[in-house]
Amino acid sequence: MIAILPEYAPLSSGLNPHHSKVVHVAVGVIVQSDQVLICWRDASLHQGNRYEFPGGKVEASETPLQALTRELLEEINIQVKKAIRAQQLYFNYPEKTVCLHIFKVTEFEGEPCGQQNQAIRWVNRHELGQYQFPDANAPILPMVLLPDHYVITQSQDHQQTLNQWLDWHSRHTPQQAWLYVRHKQLDASLYQQAIKTLSSQRPDLKLIAMYSQVKTLKPLWPELDSAITGVHLSQRDLMQLDNQMQFNDKVQLPSSWFYFAACHDAASIHQANTLAMDAVLLSPVHATSTHAGQAGLGWAAWQQLCAQSNVPVYALGGIAPDDLGQVHQAGGFGVAGIRAFYQS
Ligand SMILES: Nc1nc2c([nH]c(=O)n2[C@@H]2O[C@H](COP(=O)(O)OP(=O)(O)OP(=O)(O)O)[C@@H](O)[C@H]2O)c(=O)[nH]1
Numbered sequence: 001m002i003a004i005l006p007e008y009a010p011l012s013s014g015l016n017p018h019h020s021k022v023v024h025v026a027v028g029v030i031v032q033s034d035q036v037l038i039c040w041r042d043a044s045l046h047q048g049n050r051y052e053f054p055g056g057k058v059e060a061s062e063t064p065l066q067a068l069t070r071e072l073l074e075e076i077n078i079q080v081k082k083a084i085r086a087q088q089l090y091f092n093y094p095e096k097t098v099c100l101h102i103f104k105v106t107e108f109e110g111e112p113c114g115q116q117n118q119a120i121r122w123v124n125r126h127e128l129g130q131y132q133f134p135d136a137n138a139p140i141l142p143m144v145l146l147p148d149h150y151v152i153t154q155s156q157d158h159q160q161t162l163n164q165w166l167d168w169h170s171r172h173t174p175q176q177a178w179l180y181v182r183h184k185q186l187d188a189s190l191y192q193q194a195i196k197t198l199s200s201q202r203p204d205l206k207l208i209a210m211y212s213q214v215k216t217l218k219p220l221w222p223e224l225d226s227a228i229t230g231v232h233l234s235q236r237d238l239m240q241l242d243n244q245m246q247f248n249d250k251v252q253l254p255s256s257w258f259y260f261a262a263c264h265d266a267a268s269i270h271q272a273n274t275l276a277m278d279a280v281l282l283s284p285v286h287a288t289s290t291h292a293g294q295a296g297l298g299w300a301a302w303q304q305l306c307a308q309s310n311v312p313v314y315a316l317g318g319i320a321p322d323d324l325g326q327v328h329q330a331g332g333f334g335v336a337g338i339r340a341f342y343q344s
C-alpha cells in the first residue's frame, strides 16, 4: 500500500532524525484479536478533532519504548506488557516535523480508560479507514493488517508437475496465510494460471505475487487486482527503482496492494524506507539449504540492520514460527519462511 505523500520525509531525504527540531513521539497501536483501540483527540490539540492512537512525546532521558509505557499509563491507565516495534514515520507538518515511533501493543494489564476525559473505542482493524486520523498516520492502517507469519512457496521439485506443486500448496498451507507465490521458472501465462488455480482452490489465502511477473501480467489480466493482495520485490527489483514517481508511473500498480521487498544489506533497507514499502524481509538470519553458500547474518548483525528500517521487518532464513518471540526481541515484526511454515 504505497501511501507516500510529499510530506513524508524518509531519512534519505536528508532529514536528520537526531535533529533537535524533529519531535519524537511514541505511539501505541493496541491490538486485541481484530480490535484496535483509538482515542479522540481534542480539537485544542495539534491535529485535533480526529482520532489518534494513544501516545506522546519522547522525553530526552527516555527511549521510545519507555515513553510509550509512561504515556499509555498516563493517558489510558494501562501497563504495557508487550510492545512490538513496527514503524517509524517521519512526517513534515507545516508547523513541525514529527517522527512517530509506532509500536503494536499486544499485551497489557488494566482496563483502558481515558484519563483526560477523552473518548476511547475499540474498532475493527479492517475498518480503521472509516475514521479520520492525523495526516502522518496513513501507513499505520496497512501495518495493522500485516500477519505475523509470511509463508513462501517451496521450490517445485524435479519429479513434480506444476499441478502437483499447486495441489501440495493447496493442501499444506495454513488457513488464512499470506503466501508468497515464488516460482522463477514459469513464464507469465503459466504464472497467471498458478495464481488463478491457487486463488480458486484456497480463497482464504492472501496471495503475494512476484513483482517481476506482475509487471508482465498486469496489462493482460485485469482481474489480477482482486486475485492478489500484494507483490514481492527482490532486492534487485527494489534497487532498480530510482524513486517513487518511477515506481508508480512505470508499472501503474494499484496502491491498495501491499508491497514487500527482500533486503540483505543497509543500502536496500534505505531504499525500502525511501520507497515506503509496507514491509521488508531481511535475510538470511541463518545459512539455509535453499541458498547454499550464503552465510547467515547472525542475530547481532540482523538486529543492527533491522534497526535501520522504518518499515516492519520480517526475519527470513532458517526461521521457524517459534522464533517469533526472538524476532520481536531483536526489533523485528514477523517471521517468514518456507519449510517450517506448512502443515504436515
Ligand atoms: N499521540 C499521537 N500523536 C500523534 C499521532 N499522529 C500524529 O501525527 N501525532 C502527533 O504527535 C505529536 C505529539 O503527540 P501528543 O499530542 O500526543 O503529545 P503528548 O501526549 O506528549 O502531549 P502534550 O505535549 O500535550 O503533553 C502531535 O504533534 C501529534 O499531532 C497519533 O496517532 N497519536
Ligand SMILES: [Mg+2]
Residues within 6 Å of the ligand: 054, 055, 056, 057, 075
Ligand atoms: Mg498524547
